Amino acid sequence: MSKERTPFTFTRYASIVKKEIIQIKKDPGSLAIAIVLPVMLLFLLGYAVSSEVDNIEMVVWDQNQTAESRSLVQSFENSNYFLHSANAQSYREVERMLDRGEVSMALIIPRTYSNDLLRDTGAVQILIDGSDPTISKTALSNSKLIVQNMSVQIQAEQLNQLGAGGGAQPLKADSRVLYNPTMEVMNFNIPALIGLILQEVILLLTAFSLVREKERGTMEQLIVTPIKPGELILGKLTPYVGIGLFSFLLVLVTALTWFGVPVKGSMPLLIVLSMLFMVTTLAMGILVSTLAKNQLQAMHMAFAIILPSVILSGFVFPREPMPLIIQMLGGFIPLTYYLEILRGIFLKGIGLQELWSQTLMLVGFTVLLCVATILRFKKNLE
Template sequence: MLRRLLAIAGKEVRQLKRDRLTFGMIIGVPLLQILLFGYAIDLDVRNVNAAVADHANTSLSRQVVAAAEASQIVTVTRSAAGPEALEALLDAGEIDAGIYIPHDFERRLIDADRPAGQLLINGSDPTVEGIVRRLSSMPLPGQQQPSKLFEARTYYNPEGRSPVNIVPALIGVILHLTMVLFTAIAIVRERERGNLELLITTPVKSAELMLGKIIPYVLIGLIQVSLILWVSQALFQVPIRGNIIDLYLASVVFILAALALGLLVSTLAKTQFQATQLTIFTFLPSILLSGFMFPFEGMPRIAQWIGEIIPLTHFVRLSRGILVRGADLGELHTEVWPLLAFFGVFLVLATLRFNKRLD
């Protein structure tokens, strides 16, 4: 019995040696996880993008702004004309915090019954909201004890309900997993059954074959979006503040990018099991570096650069911007173009690898 067990075990080891992709996953997955969780994921949010509307424009008001930046909680990236301009920047997703200092700022400091200024906070991310709120009670320059310096006003999710933050981003997470997996397995299954070789003998071009394969899945992805929205309304009372058409248009662009990635994965995998492995391998950094689970602002700069080349990062901003903040697609156009670029690049690479493998 021992001989038979060793023979079977030896055969399995030889099979793993021949299956380079699986062997690479044995090493790659744990390395990827330890690097992401140990280095890239940081719950200590710092340097949140902020704007300042300083109507007082005094030495003390400038010292207060400098003290806020010195705390490393916020980084002031721009100035605004007033509270309305700060709200517009919040709606567009260009900042997560706004500091409004009124013209009578120093007189308000004497009155202990009212705050001296106002802090406008993006509440669509509870972690960022909690960190920025600390500024409302920071000490004045030259003081040791904190005082009620700002009145904190939370936008979009004042109750701090988790579903309002999670569900919009969850649309992208579900679409990424299912679209990449479905497409990759569908192509590999065709190859395993010999159907792709039969299709090559027809006048259908490689690009036409690739596009034809993904068209049905666009409809499937939109059905999934509709299902998620219905459940989020029926069970979690997640508000839909923006135009639902904008959300569907953004979803189509993201679905196309995810399907093109699935096509690229299918050209790398030889079996359906390998296609599943590669899908999980792409899913891990997407879910961890996109801002879905952990605050994007809390990541090291290099992790943010990597996150910017992940399609899910841009769709998370789109879905939260439309559903939670009520922004329109025109205000969020800077997140749409990267998704279109991802779709084009992934589709071209998949088509080139398809030709190379099956010529």
């Protein structure tokens, strides 16, 4: 006996459409994310994603202080690849600025520079932060090209003035790539992947925690108990700290053993600062959980945080070429500072003395997010 098929009717179809529209209206948060997020990502990707690197911040230690040395510095400034952002008075100051990531390149002009040019023995030293291969390769190739062009220009001037020339190049560059001399991309990417993976795992786990309580109806049971908001938030955070620490140690061991990425700095400091970042991300996830009305909305909000983090934190694309406003937006993302910590400890071997500002920013984010979470949770209870 064949089952009788009900013909398609526009009335039933229209009623289903109407019902779904009503459901969407009841969840304006998800609708807003679906509309705002694509436009936001388009603007971020349009301005932040660029394969060209320019405005590389450079420190100059000019020990010669002559017209010739100033002309060389000017040639770097005119190239548009380098931004003369600081002057140094000692080699230690140059090292400190490179260690802290305040600049990506240093130009060191010796005291005898102008006299050496007359003897065709002029040389300058160029130090490049090799922790980011994209920036370091651009800095290395363009700095060599600038020095070579300057040498040809000096040689032509000597030929016009003295009526002789054609000998050795009067100016050479002694270029050194620091921290990552071979400019291995793996050494740059693996530490950043640790940070990104840690953020995604913890954020997604915690973003669903309070929402799950709401959907299961167990939130009402917690509300009638004498548990305070702070106690509930900390109670929710604690198990995930253990999960996050296990995830971090797992990916760290994999990075060291399988990928062979060395840690040049302090391992205890790396673990402590990673735990600080975990707490920051946990607080962010709990805040998302207090804002979201259901798990779908929590997932949308979590991805609205994760995607800009990948683009603006310096995970893939260097932050230096980005417009200033985009760089400022990246400054509101905790992952930005954690990546600087990871790459600083992994590649440069620097300590808390150089990473204090990034650490302070993570502490500030943690306090603000925890306070905002507790206040938001109190509002939900009321």
